[in-house]
Amino acid sequence: MPHHVKSQALSHLRICDFTGQLAGAGATKFMAAFGAEVIRIEDPSNHGRWDILRGMPPYVDDRRGPELGGPFNNHNVGKLGISLNIKTEKGRELFEQLVAISDCVTENFSSGVMRSWGYDYEALKQLKEDIIYVSNCGFGHSGPYEKFKTWGPIVQATSGLTMSSAIPDQPPAGWGYSYMDHTGAYFMAMAIMLAIHHRNRTGEGQYVDVAATEAALTLNGPVLLDYTVNGRPLRRDGYPDANHSVSPAMSPHNIYAAKPIPGSFDEAWIAIACRNDEDWHAMRDVLVADGCDWASNDAFGQLSGRMTAQEELDSNITEWCRRRDPFQSTEMLRAAGVPANPVQTPEQRIDQDVNSAESGLWPTIRQTEMGRVRVDGIPAHLSRTDWSMTRGAATLGEDNAYVYGDLLGLSQNEIDGLHEEGVI
């Protein structure tokens, strides 16, 4: 995998970047992997700690500190890092010079933070006529909840994603992580690139308001149309039922208990989905050959019968799945052409799945203080301008010499002076 050749896809673009955590940082990480020059700005007065992930666990070894946090490194791979105190006069001057040579300004502060510094879109436009300014916050920059605060789980709760992740007669299971921090970042990256393409066509910049809750709301479309067209809410008896499938109707379709793997966790699970009668007939033959006479019951022969008898079907299939570990049962079903997969643990999917290795998904990068560490890569390859990741997140001010010196033309003496004054 060509992970060491810098991509030329976006190398003509420079982003003046205030993003942090994952919801913002993930967007500019993607663009940096494709060669964009992302200049991440951090406040030296609190060692960049407005980003609460700086210094957070996990760690590669026993050392602790703001430069040693695994998540911060993971989300900021490939970006340049400078220190700049925007509350100082000189800090503002430097920021304004940087905006003037950038294509885009990005941030995911709470609504109103940039404005309170005097930098709304109109102000940024004064610094560079065609600047693109993209913000990403939970509820967006207008509306009744503009001042409400969010992080991933709150975005997921208020948009319907938490509720729609559940099994019947149980409270919401939700997402066991900030799915919408990842996915909010994806939509932010799309928005940045859409605005750049618009600028390429017209010469005009713009402001883009990304609200992660709204991006999330678009991810339950068929359920919403069932409500707006048929008047059928998802909040009804027996629903949500996320492991079964009614849209489209499939059965059997569930996550079943399997035999644990010795030496691993004391639970194991397998996902099985019969897309149609052909899949079921193939699965039935596997089951019958394994002594499950119940599977030949004609009542299960067609989808409508299986949908009606789902509970009985599930409990019979669980009995079969418990005979073997999920990898063994998966092999048997796959050989018959039936969709199945183990519910993989992180170790299984990262280190034992042939697909992870062949797609080069977990590149090893070097971060100045942490050393060599693996990170999330990009799940795609471009034939001409593929992505690369070689350096980890910048330590605080690691690229001050390049940005203030080479880009803004300051001498080393001037840079040292700014440092002493606490500006950078």
Added chain:
Amino acid sequence: MTTTSNPLSMMALDDLRVLEIGDERGAWCGKLMADMGADVIKIEPPEGDPSRQYEPFVDDQPHHERSLYFWYYNTSKRSVVMDFDDQSNADAFMKLAQSADVIFDTATYDPVGRLGLDYHQIMSDNPGLIWCTITNFGFGSERDDEPHTDLTLAANGGFAWMNGYDDHSLPPVRGGGQQAYHTGSNYAFMTILTALLHRDATGLGQHINVNINASVNVTTEAGSYSWLVAHATVQRQTGRHAGVAPSMPSQIRCADGRYVNTGIPPRRPAEFGLVYRWLEEEGLLAELPEAALLLVGAELESFSLADVFSGDNEELLAIFGAGREAFDLLASKLTAYEFFTKAQNFGFQVGVIHSPEEALEDPHFVDRGMQVKVEHPELGREVVYPGAPYQLTKGSWGITRRPPLLGEHTDEVLAGLE
């Protein structure tokens, strides 16, 4: 405010022609492009895209023009029917490919192989063409001939391991709404835009190989980096982050039976003071004798959370416990929506757990225009669709036409080819 989509102004991608040659896995990518103005031509087999047969249907009447699943994922697109087993279509397909800026496919229909065409010829005749292939395990992978669905991809790639309940006799939960497919399509659109910006600068197109399994794998936050960095494994917990170590519950049932996510309960001196004030406003101080501890907490100098988690400081633990009990008491007296809005007005990051339709009708999202009306003249109905995932102020999002009838645009598209 309910907005009606307005296709009249310029849209960011209205300079692009896109061919969509795929199944349900790529339809979201096509919608994202079409709703930004791209002329997305969905090439369907004569019997129609399989998702036209997916539930739910309008008025529960199954019909290939009444699938709400198909409708949602195919707004703003045009439909062309083409039989790839009919060799006489080879010329028309070549011309379509020459007219396209972007082709994306899910390796389902293989027009190139079935029509006897040469992929390299297509790419060299149209050097600006961006061709994106979206498959389960990456085009050319040794696993790529396996059949899969959203569920089995979510299980393999790591979503399912992380979602579920404290009670591990209950199964892991997939997460509703075809999110494995969405995640693959999100990466397809992001990489297509990347290739587009490169083309804007150089005129050159290229091939993109998107892997859905890999997309799910890198959309798992701590699930992946806990293993990558520290070889630690997260475990699922009800309604909150899966963790290497168990954490406190963060989902409370309110007086109306609905739930809120309490996010991070009070943990700073000012927050202990605020929750005390909130109890006072609700007239609930008498019901919580521990409330006095909140006032003690409000007077504390700053302290380290490590002191709390170590468990050595009993007073701190009691203050934190009082904060949680205060939230529990307030929730038991308020509806989930009241708890959410009141907590947020006090500055707490709390979320009401809406069902999707409740979110669509929430005053905030209505105010921001998330209900978009689209005319369906054949049915004599105006249908409300969810709106824009991002608000561009120029070249902005819009549903330019209702989802296409099967083959609705075959004649006009083919007639337009030179």
